[in-house]
Amino acid sequence: MILRRRLPALLLGALGVCGAVNVLSAAEVAAARASVTAKPVATVAAHHAAIASAHPEATAAGLEVLRAGGNAFDAAVAVAAALGVVDPAGSGLSGGGFFLLHRARDGKDILIDAREMAPGAANRDMFLDSAGNPVPRLSMDSALGAGIPGEPAGMALVAARYGRLPAAQSLAPAIRLARQGFALTPRLRAELEARQRKFADTPDVARNFLRNGAVPELGVIIRQPELASTLESLAKNGLDSFYRGELARRVVAGVRSLGGIWTEQDLAAYRAIEREPLVAQYRGARIVSAPPPSSGGVGLIEGLNILSNFDLGAVDALTRKHLIIESERRLHRDRAMYLGDPDFVSVPVARLTSPDYAAGLAASIHSAHVLPSANLPGIGAGAAQGPQTTHFSIIDGEGNRVAATLTLNFSFGSGLMVSGTGMFLNNEMDDFSMKPGVPNGYGLVGQEANAIAPGKRMLSSMTPTFVETPDKVMVVGSPGGSFIIGMVLFATLDFLDGRSAAQIVGAPRIHHQYLPDVLMAEPGALTDAERTGLQALGHTVQEGNRRWGNLQVVIQERASGAFDAAADPRGDGVAKIQ
Ligand code: DON
Numbered sequence: 001m002i003l004r005r006r007l008p009a010l011l012l013g014a015l016g017v018c019g020a021v022n023v024l025s026a027a028e029v030a031a032a033r034a035s036v037t038a039k040p041v042a043t044v045a046a047h048h049a050a051i052a053s054a055h056p057e058a059t060a061a062g063l064e065v066l067r068a069g070g071n072a073f074d075a076a077v078a079v080a081a082a083l084g085v086v087d088p089a090g091s092g093l094s095g096g097g098f099f100l101l102h103r104a105r106d107g108k109d110i111l112i113d114a115r116e117m118a119p120g121a122a123n124r125d126m127f128l129d130s131a132g133n134p135v136p137r138l139s140m141d142s143a144l145g146a147g148i149p150g151e152p153a154g155m156a157l158v159a160a161r162y163g164r165l166p167a168a169q170s171l172a173p174a175i176r177l178a179r180q181g182f183a184l185t186p187r188l189r190a191e192l193e194a195r196q197r198k199f200a201d202t203p204d205v206a207r208n209f210l211r212n213g214a215v216p217e218l219g220v221i222i223r224q225p226e227l228a229s230t231l232e233s234l235a236k237n238g239l240d241s242f243y244r245g246e247l248a249r250r251v252v253a254g255v256r257s258l259g260g261i262w263t264e265q266d267l268a269a270y271r272a273i274e275r276e277p278l279v280a281q282y283r284g285a286r287i288v289s290a291p292p293p294s295s296g297g298v299g300l301i302e303g304l305n306i307l308s309n310f311d312l313g314a315v316d317a318l319t320r321k322h323l324i325i326e327s328e329r330r331l332h333r334d335r336a337m338y339l340g341d342p343d344f345v346s347v348p349v350a351r352l353t354s355p356d357y358a359a360g361l362a363a364s365i366h367s368a369h370v371l372p373s374a375n376l377p378g379i380g381a382g383a384a385q386g387p388q389t390t391h392f393s394i395i396d397g398e399g400n401r402v403a404a405t406l407t408l409n410f411s412f413g414s415g416l417m418v419s420g421t422g423m424f425l426n427n428e429m430d431d432f433s434m435k436p437g438v439p440n441g442y443g444l445v446g447q448e449a450n451a452i453a454p455g456k457r458m459l460s461s462m463t464p465t466f467v468e469t470p471d472k473v474m475v476v477g478s479p480g481g482s483f484i485i486g487m488v489l490f491a492t493l494d495f496l497d498g499r500s501a502a503q504i505v506g507a508p509r510i511h512h513q514y515l516p517d518v519l520m521a522e523p524g525a526l527t528d529a530e531r532t533g534l535q536a537l538g539h540t541v542q543e544g545n546r547r548w549g550n551l552q553v554v555i556q557e558r559a560s561g562a563f564d565a566a567a568d569p570r571g572d573g574v575a576k577i578q
Contacts, residue, residue, distance in 0.1 A: 050563040051075065052501075052552035052575035053392035054090060054479075057182050058082040059567075059574045061173035062394060065165065066578070072400035073101060073162035074170045077155045079392045080406055081174035084151070085227060086182050087572075089191035089411040090390035090479065093230065093242065094423040096150030097389075097406030098290045099158055100277060100464040100477075104399030109288050109466070113273040114154025114406075115457040116147025116428040120269075121261040124452045127434040134434050143260030145414050145427035147458060149242070151406060153272035156239035158402075168235035175235060178228035178422070181221035187572040189218055191388075191411050204417040227422025243267040247421075254418035255425065269455070280353060282308060283496055288466040289488075290405075291349065293341040296463025298352050299485035302331040304492065305358030306365070312493065318533040319367060321526075324493070325512040325519055325539065326365045328486050332514035333376050335485075340449030341457040347449065370538035373517040389479030391464065393554040395563065401554075403464035405477045405484075431458035463488040467495055472557050476504075478568070480549040486511045487549045501553040501566035501575070509548060522547045 049072070051062045061082035062075035070078070076099060084092035091097065099112040125132070127139045139145040159167040192199065192215045199205040200213040208224045210216070233247055241247055248267045255262045278297035280287045282304040289297030306327040312320050334352055342349075351357050364371055389407035394400075413426040433446030450459040461484045464477040474495045478487045487509065494504045508525035512518070519539040526534070526543065534541055550571040555564040567573030 048397040048578050049075070049395065050554045050556070050565040050575065050577040051079065051392065051394045052554050052565045052567045052573065053079050053083065054187075054390045054550050054552065054567070054571050054573040055083060055086045055185065056572070056574040057086045057173075057177055058392065059576050061177070062392070063576055063578050064173055065170050066396060068165065068169065070165045070170065071163065071398060072394045072396035072402050073158050074165045075394050075396065076101075076392070076402040076404055077159050077163060077167060077170035078173055079394070080151065080155055080404060081171050081231065082177055083390050083392070083406065085174050085177045085224065085231075086185075087188060087390055088224075088424055089188060090388055090408070091151070091406035092408055092413075092424055092426075093151055093234075094146070094149045094418065095406060095408040095413065095426045096147065096428065097154065097404060098294055098296075098460070098462050098464050099154055100288065100290060100401075100403040100466065101158070101162055102288070102399075102401040102466060103162060109277050109279070111275045111277045111290055111464075112154050112157055113275050113293065113457070114150035114157075115293050115460060116150050116426060117270060117455050117457050118429065118432070118452055119148055119261050119266045120263060120454045122429070122452050122454050125435075126452060127429075132435070134438055139430040139432075139434060140410060140427050141414055143255055143258035143414065143416055143425055145409075145429045146255065146260055146262070146425045147428040148262065148266045148270050149426065150270065150272060152234065152239045152242035153270055157272040157274070159239065162400075167239050171231055171235045171239075175228055175231045178224045178231055181223035183219045184216055184222055185572040186218060188222075189215060195412060195415055198415055202415075202417060204419050204422075205415075208422065224422045226420055230421045230423060243270055251418055251421060251423075254421060257419070258416050258425070260425070278349070278353060280304065282492070284469065285492075285496055286466075286468040287492065288468070290460075290462060290464055291342070292339055292347045292459070293457040294460040294462050295335045295339045296461055296485055296488065297465070298339060298347075298349055299331045299335055299461070300463055300465060300488055300492070301353045302334060302358060302361075303327045303485070303489045305353065305355050306330060306362045307493070308355065309359055309362035310365075313497075317527075318530045321510060321530060322367070322370075322534060322537055322539070323365060324489070325510065325534075326370065327361075328489070328512040329371075329373055329514050329517075330361045330364075330376065331485065332482070332512070333373065335459075335461075336446055336514065338447075338449060339459050340446070340451075341459070344453055344456045345449045368537065372538070373514050376514070389462070389481070391462075391477035391479055391550065391552050393475035393477065393552045393565075395473070395475055395554050395556050399556075401466060401473070401475050403466060403475045403477045405462035405464045405479065407460075407462065407479065428458055431460060432456075433459075461485055465492070467492050469496070471559070472555055475554045476551065478549045478551040482513050483509075483511050483548050486513070487551055491551060491553065495555070501555050501564045504553050505551040505566045505568040511548075518542045520544070
């Protein structure tokens with residue numbers, strides 16, 4: 001059976017929203033089809049530490065703190081803070097995320113949940129009109145879309161409980177980058193281009209990022225004095241001072257003047273939470289990943305469990321892609337149906353991550369044809385997300401590890417700046433399901449489990465992960481919204497097949513997320529024979545001119561300690577080994 005359906009406009013539209021930098025010209029598409037190659041990265045035997053992040057200055061900030069005697073956790077604070085300065089489209093103080101930590105001393109794995117939460121005045125219908133329909137873009141473009149930030153609390157917890165240096169020392173590189181400036185890179189320039197009209201009308205933003213209302217040329221020095229002052233105040237008074245006192249009062253006043261509903265009580269009530277990571281086995285490897293309120297770990301483990309019912313090494317390349325895509329379809333169906341904040345709803349994690357449950361799903365995968373998503377029990381429609389958000393991976397000389405994925409949600413969050421603070425306001429509330437079955441800004445749907453409630457954390461796809469074999473360990477993760485779980489799934493499979501960090505981040509990508517029932521492929525991801533073969537199996541193949549994600553990979557060999565690290569060639573990032 002060959003399905004040929006019109007592609008949902010929503011999906012194409014959603015892709016258009018995300019990441020202009022990843023839209024390729026015809027010549028670039030042709031080049032990409034010929035090969036997708038990673039930036040050159042050394043595999044180095046001398047081993048003290050390795051960091052892969054989305055920006056060279058952020059990687060350098062982490063290395064600086066390691067050289068000053070910090071450990072991977074101090075470096076994580078430095079990299080996170082620096083990313084908020086040099087890649088403000090991707091993450092920042094007003095956002096949130098997940099830090100997955102491994103402490104070498106006692107082998108402890110822990111997940112720091114720094115996800116934003118809904119303000120106390122939020123309610124489940126806040127983005128609906130009087131007829132009960134979502135008001136277009138209200139959750140994305142207005143201050144109502146902002147969740148209570150988690151990143152400062154997450155950094156505070158990481159620094160205080162796991163770090164070795166005073167947080168002020170780890171914040172120093174970010175302060176310097178904000179105060180003295182940094183050279184504009186291609187990716188940030190492209191993100192600014194995409195928002196230029198709006199930013200030109202916003203003096204707080206234009207002052208820092210534009211020149212006479214225009215986006216500056218590459219290499220122009222970008223300074224952010226207000227953000228520098230905010231960071232200096234946090235360095236002086238402690239990262240937790242974000243949540244109470246003078247800064248908190250100013251932030252709340254600023255957000256309310258933009259039409260938001262935050263209160264000082266909301267900020268004071270916010271806590272970063274330590275959660276047990278999810279742990280599973282796949283082909284002799286130990287997988288450690290993020291639990292709810294991220295869907296990442298559940299999805300990754302469910303996908304790997306489904307795939308463990310097949311011998312991927314024994315099938316041809318086309319069948320391998322088909323089986324992985326069919327697994328993605330099933331794990332994303334369950335994400336839409338069952339996942340939400342575990343402190344508010346009961347999430348069937350044990351069932352969804354059980355090999356027996358996966359065996360049942362695997363039994364419905366046919367090698368000769370697809371099972372269309374409409375024939376899986378489930379709900380509504382979903383669509384793609386692009387490359388905002390950020391991820392970094394660190395391993396230090398003691399074997400401590402950090403995989404951290406941080407976000408404001410869309411590029412620059414809502415695009416609104418809290419006056420006088422230099423902070424862009426996140427629009428993470430859009431990750432909630434504003435009405436069961438109705439798609440959000442990127443077309444993702446959810447059910448009751450992810451409905452809005454005061455104090456609740458919105459469901460995430462962020463998947464910071466460790467993959468451990470007897471010989472090696474990989475620290476991995478990426479931005480990319482609904483694409484993230486699949487990217488980490490492929491990265492895990494590629495790692496276990498012995499691929500290098502550069503090969504893992506450079507591999508062309510394919511993706512399926514249950515609904516819309518479309519197999520998406522980057523230019524160069526499918527050979528002609530694979531495309532025809534997948535269509536013959538019943539896949540609706542959509543090959544666009546876009547690439548997605550920004551994987552950051554650090555691998556260490558256990559015996560020699562040698563590192564192999566790579567930043568995704570799709571972004572501006574850099575992996576460094578020192
Ligand atoms: O938490 C999530 O799943 C999303 N807020 C992540 C957003 C993202 O990766 C942006 N990509 N376009």
